[in-house]
Amino acid sequence: MAVKLGLGLPQMKQYDIGRDIPDVARAAEETGYESLWVFERILFPTPATQGLYGIEGLPWPDLYRSVAEPFVCMTLAAAATRRATIGSSVLVAPLHQPFELARSFATLDAVSGGRMVAGLGTGWSHDEYAAQSPAPFAERGKVLDEVIDVCRAVWGPDPVSYEGALTTIAPSEVGPKPAHEIPVYLPALSPRSARRLVDRAEGWMPAATGPRQLADAWRRLRELAAERGRERPLAAAVRVNTQYSKKPYDGQDRRPFQGDVGQIVEDLAAHVEASGLEEFFLELQGGTRDAEELKDVAAEVYTAARAAGI
Secondary structure: OOOEEEOOOOOOOOOOHHHHHHHHHHHHHHOOOOEEEOOOOOOOOOOOOOOOHOOOOOOOOOHHHOOOHHHHHHHHHHHOOOOOEEEOOOOOOOHHHEEEEEEEEHHHHHHHHEEEEEEEEEOOHHHHHHHOOOOOOOHHHHHHHEEEEEEEHHOOOEEEEEOOOOOOOEOOOOOOOOOOOOEEEOOOOOHHHHHHHHHHHEOOOOOOOOOHHHHHHHHHHHHHHHOOOOOOEEEOEEEOOOOOOOOOOOOOOOOEEEOOOHHHHHHHHHHHHEEEEEEEEOHEEEEEEEEHHHHHHHHHHHHHHHOOOO
């Protein structure tokens, strides 16, 4: 069976969001992409008080200076398509009020005919937490747990009730309900987050950083699932952050998915072969100047990947 391929939607500053997201979403679905994805960055601190990913001295990329709000983007994509799964990779859950987030996902799932995937994470930016989170950065894991709990409650049967640190829901009818059971996908960047994933989520949402690294992490996660008695299968959707260029990258320091279409597809094939995973989605928007180029490159990557047996 062919690997499922998805595409990241255009949210960055070089795009016309209202025009380009529906346009790219429709084109991607017509090309054959089976899923469409958004991510979340809410601000760009100047100067940055913290490095990218919390790593001291690592600069934030200029493309993060303007990233469109994820629920608006998912709504535009849902209205423009009919078949593709639509998901977040990732939405920084503790930046959101849990009840509102749960209702937003439920409504989008209802209007899209059951096509949503809730990819959630804790984030890393202290500045983002200071601007928007209802809880301190130090409590981000507890808040993510509450978000998941509230989502399960709101998405489930009425009457809905919940009592938590941030959320109190008196027994109530809450609608609309999702059209299907919305799967929750989580990254697993630490032992604690891996346990949360195994115990509480439907799927894993890693970034592809190397074939062997991905395969080893997937093996460890499955071993952990067996140790903790998980009986249901663990799904996975791998995020592929590319550094696309028109010409091949010929330096000795080439990183995975850096270069032209041929190099991106070559790296994708290596990750698929090493890991055995069956769903990957490509983030190409950072290397293209506008929606027309993004559509062209996405189509070229898709065709080349299928021709390579992916």
